[in-house]
Amino acid sequence: MASVSLSSIEKIRAASRGLPPKLKGIAEHITSEPGDIIHLSIVELAKKTASSEATIFRLCKRLGFEGFQDLKIAIAQEIDQTKPDYVDEEMSLDDDTAVFMQKVFQANISALKDSFQLLNPEDVEKAIQIIHEAKRLEFYGSGGSGLIATDAFHKFMRTGINCIVHTDSHFQAMSAGLLDQHSTVIGISHSGRNKDLLDAMKTAKEKGAKTIGITSYQRSPLSQLADVTLYTSTQETAFRTEAMSARLAQLTVIDVLYFALAHLRQQETLTNLKQMRETISQKRV
Numbered sequence: 315m316a317s318v319s320l321s322s323i324e325k326i327r328a329a330s331r332g333l334p335p336k337l338k339g340i341a342e343h344i345t346s347e348p349g350d351i352i353h354l355s356i357v358e359l360a361k362k363t364a365s366s367e368a369t370i371f372r373l374c375k376r377l378g379f380e381g382f383q384d385l386k387i388a389i390a391q392e393i394d395q396t397k398p399d400y401v402d403e404e405m406s407l408d409d410d411t412a413v414f415m416q417k418v419f420q421a422n423i424s425a426l427k428d429s430f431q432l433l434n435p436e437d438v439e440k441a442i443q444i445i446h447e448a449k450r451l452e453f454y455g456s457g458g459s460g461l462i463a464t465d466a467f468h469k470f471m472r473t474g475i476n477c478i479v480h481t482d483s484h485f486q487a488m489s490a491g492l493l494d495q496h497s498t499v500i501g502i503s504h505s506g507r508n509k510d511l512l513d514a515m516k517t518a519k520e521k522g523a524k525t526i527g528i529t530s531y532q533r534s535p536l537s538q539l540a541d542v543t544l545y546t547s548t549q550e551t552a553f554r555t556e557a558m559s560a561r562l563a564q565l566t567v568i569d570v571l572y573f574a575l576a577h578l579r580q581q582e583t584l585t586n587l588k589q590m591r592e593t594i595s596q597k598r599v
Contacts (some may be wrong), residue, residue, distance in 0.1 A: 324428045324547045326377055328583055332533025337373045339584035340365055344385075351388045356382040371420040422562050429563040433570075441542045442574045444524045445470075448498035451477035452518075454486045454511050455502035462502050462528075462564045469572040472590065474582040481509035490514040495522035503527070505562045506534025515539055528567055530560050 319436060323345055330341035340363045344351050351359065356367050359382070361382070363370075370382055379385040445451060455463030460481030467479035480486045487510070490499065499518045501511050506529035515525050516539065527540030531548065537543040546563035576583040 322385075324432050326385075328432065328530065328532045328545060328547065329377055331531045333373075333376065336365065336369060337376065339363060340370060340373050341377070344389075350390050352386050398590050421559060425547060425559045425563050426566055429545075429566065431503070432545050432547045434544075437544055438570060438574075441526050441544060442571060442578070443509070444498050444526060444542065445475070445500075445575055446578050447497035448475060448524070450493065450498070451475045452489060452493070452497065452499045453477070453479040453502070454481075454490075454499060454514055455479075456481055456483065456508055456511060458558075458561060459502040459504060459511075459564075462561065462568065463500075465565060466500065466502075466568045466572070469568065470575070472583055472586045473572070473575050473579050474586055475575075475579075480514075483514070486510065486514035487517060490517040490523075491521065493518050493521045493523040497521070497523040498524055498526065500526045500528065501536060501540065502529075502564060503534075503536050504530050504564075506531045506536030508536075512536060513540060526565055530563075532550065 317468070326341055327345045330338050332343060333390070339361075343359075343363050354362070356370055359365075360367050360370055364414045374381050374385050377385065379388065429460065453463035453466045453470075455461075460479075463481060467477055470477050476487070480489055493499070499515055501515045503511050506527065512535050515527075515536075519525055519539070525540045525542075527536040527543040529536045529545065531537065532545060537545075544567050546560050546567060
């Protein structure tokens with residue numbers, strides 16, 4: 315039986331983005347109606363999705379399950395039948411402020427909980443070690459991801475590592491060309507398909523640098539390129555794009571890496587924090 319965790323539905327959702335159209339359609343049906351799936355036979359699901367039993371079995375294997383029954387057991391273990399966790403909190407123009415507040419907070423909480431389950435601790439540990447050993451650390455991101463990259467730079471500069479952030483594609487390309495085997499690049503892209511970022515990270519790898527990717531899409535070009543990839547989980551609604559939901563999850567992943575590294579470099583980080591606070595205090599009235 316496949317290894318099961320509370321994130322099985324989210325893993326299926328994330329993996330489905332890189333599947334062929336037919337398999338993707340079945341996977342999306344499974345994640346959109348998980349409560350229904352556990353009561354269906356493979357024959358019934360094949361009929362509902364206009365596919366074949368062999369196609370569903372092939373999908374299960376692609377997703378890491380031994381078969382359809384294995385997938386059903388995994389889903390059943392995560393569903394609270396009295397209050398499903400996977401109901402889409404769609405915004406409505408009829409909602410009042412209190413309801414909007416509740417739905418926005420709940421959506422963000424769900425994104426963080428799902429991302430926590432999706433993160434592989436071994437991959438996080440690898441990323442931390444790569445960063446710890448780096449003599450130079452660079453953060454790349456554009457648009458909304460650029461804001462995440464800037465926040466990461468703001469945090470990691472306290473650890474004593476020589477680091478910088480580039481949100482302009484030309485600066486990313488030029489800087490990547492100057493890296494070496496003692497350097498590490500963290501590339502942030504919700505889709506994992508930003509061409510400029512991918513080109514810069516390819517250049518960094520050619521120069522011997524280590525690469526870490528943060529994205530929401532498994533099997534994306536970024537996940538294939540990076541030495542280590544950390545995934546966040548998001549959902550899209552009519553008023554809320556996936557990228558908006560990804561923002562908080564990505565910021566939290568950055569926090570995890572920062573606090574872990576600060577623990578490894580505790581004395582240096584504390585000394586730097588003290589010096590920074592003394593400098594900043596001079597700017598206050």
